[in-house]
Amino acid sequence: MMAAAGAVGAAPAAEPNTQVPAGSRHYAATGFPDRIVASPAQDAAQGFAVAWRTSPLSAVPQLELALAGDSPDLGQVRALEARSGLLQSENGVSQHHRVDVQGLLPDTLYAYRVQGQDTWSAWHHFRTAGAAGQPLTLLYFGDTQNKNLSHVSRVIRQGWQIAPDARLALFAGDLVSGGDGEDDNEWGEWFAAGGWLLPGMAVAPAAGNHEYFEEFEDTPQERRVLGRHWPLSFALPGNGAPGAASTTYWFDYQGIRVAILDGTSALDLGTAKMQADWLEEVLGSSTQPWNIVVVHQPLYPLRAERDTSVLATQIRPVLQRHKVDLVLQGHDHTYGRRGDDSGALPQYISSVAGPKQYRLSPQARGTMKPTAEDTQLFQVLRVDGARLHYRAYTVTGRLYDAFEILRDTGGAKRLGEITEGRIAPRDCPRAVSPKGRSDRCWE
Incomplete structure (x- = not known):
């Protein structure tokens, strides 16, 4: 007998990372593109x-x-x-x-x-992109990473429903989880989740730590190596920083200069100074009225026991010097926003689109507002002349966070908070995750 409409049963257990049965070759390449x-x-x-x-x-x-x-x-x-x-x-x-x-x-x-x-x-x-003065809508997604076909697909669909006029999509890294012998299946499900969005708008991803794998793991020769899918799966501009040429790049899109960094390479492979010097040149030559930087690891971590101080030391001064507007990040599988130590801008934002959910640290709770746990989100940015609108929505389309940046005739900018219409802050309601982990809210 079917349950009555609206009835709620026991909470489901954590799902497998892909929906591919053992031994299936569903995502094997064929002659069809x-x-x-x-x-x-x-x-x-x-x-x-x-x-x-x-x-x-x-x-x-x-x-x-x-x-x-x-x-x-x-x-x-x-x-x-x-x-x-x-x-x-x-x-x-x-x-x-x-x-x-x-x-x-x-x-x-x-x-x-x-x-x-x-x-x-x-x-x-x-x-193609238009002139700098034309209105532009773009989407920003935090980590997708896990269960892309099962859970992330609804985030992307909802994002496109809220912003059907979006022309550009920014992904903040950890597109897949990787390293589990199902790398290609995971990539197959990421592309399936993206559907018609991926071939129909300008897609600009950052590489996260899960785009890398550990070679010679648990030996003195252990090192981070970029996964083989990354340089073949995307056709990126190829104007990146020395030492991270395939995972850093920049482009101009309708009044915005977007610079994509590789936080994993900076933190683990020693390229932070090279990326900072490259970013200095990229931002220093920008004539665009708006500048956005995307990097996977947050410069202000949201999860306990994260150390991204190398990014803070090398990258943050460049962002401050060139008055970057937004720094879009992922990695910590929660939501949080704050201004720079030196002022309201840049606004540093970390978000998560996928179902893997961590817990906020006391430090993040005390320095960021708003914050969220246990919430899948996407973000819509609209640039219209001297105004940049920012909205963060939950996967069901409810407004979670909003602000705007206003630019005056002299180029000075100020931040304006928008609180009307936001839902109440969300925190994890579970003591442990479905697998019994107290450091996570959901797997």
Whole structure:
């Protein structure tokens, strides 16, 4: 007999990380193109890049591009050849392709498709960035990492429902968990969770510590190594910092300069000074009215026993010197926001989109407002002339946090809190996680 509507049973136990049964090859590559994702060029008004995957092909695949129109006759089609690389995983060999599209018109809707073995993908739409004064909506997601298909998919869907006009999506790292023999299955579920968002808007991810793995673990030679999926799964601008060239980059998008850092490389591989020098140059040359930095590890940690002091020492002075507006972060699987020690800006924000939920430290509770535990979130940013609106929503679309930054005619900026419409603060209601861990709220 079915339970009555609204009835609530026992709380479910923690799920497996993927929905792939043992021995399944559901996410093995085929001749049909999949894992299609678009990313911004350095100047996003003039270009973008596309990455996709197939099984190994017998010929070099192409991307076809045309101006999008209302007729199925797309008219003149431009063909661009891809460059490709192979990857071996638990699902066999896959071939990953990349095409950089340049010389485009600003604020123009294009149609593109990518080639497989004797077949093509659907035609996708992609609009280039417009001028600095045009309104822009973008999405920001904290860590996705775990149970992407089961739980993260609803966060991404809700984000797109709240902000259907979003043109840019920023991910703050730890896209997958990795290191469990199911890396390719996890990536398969991350792409499945992203759905039509990934090929249809400019996607800009940061690398987190889970994009790395431990080589020679528990030996004197142990070291962090970037996972093989990262450099093949995304077509990023390629203008990064020395020592972290494949995981750092920057681009200009409609009045915003976005710089992506690699906190894991800075903390564990000794590249903090190189990234700081690179960031100094990137921000110092910016003529955009807004500047946003994305880094996985928070400069002000939210979880107990985190040490990111290297980032605070090397990176924070650069952010302060160049009056960065927002620093978007992840890693600590809670939510928290605060201003810089020296003033209201930058605003440092950490968020989490996935179901893995930690607990806030007393330090975070005392220095950040608002904070949240046990809450899946996404963020919507709207830039309209001299105003930057920020909204954080729960996975069910309820407003959790809001503020705006106002820029006067002289370029000075001030922060304005928005409290109307926010729901009450959320804390973890459980003494231990489903697996009995007191340091986590949910697995």
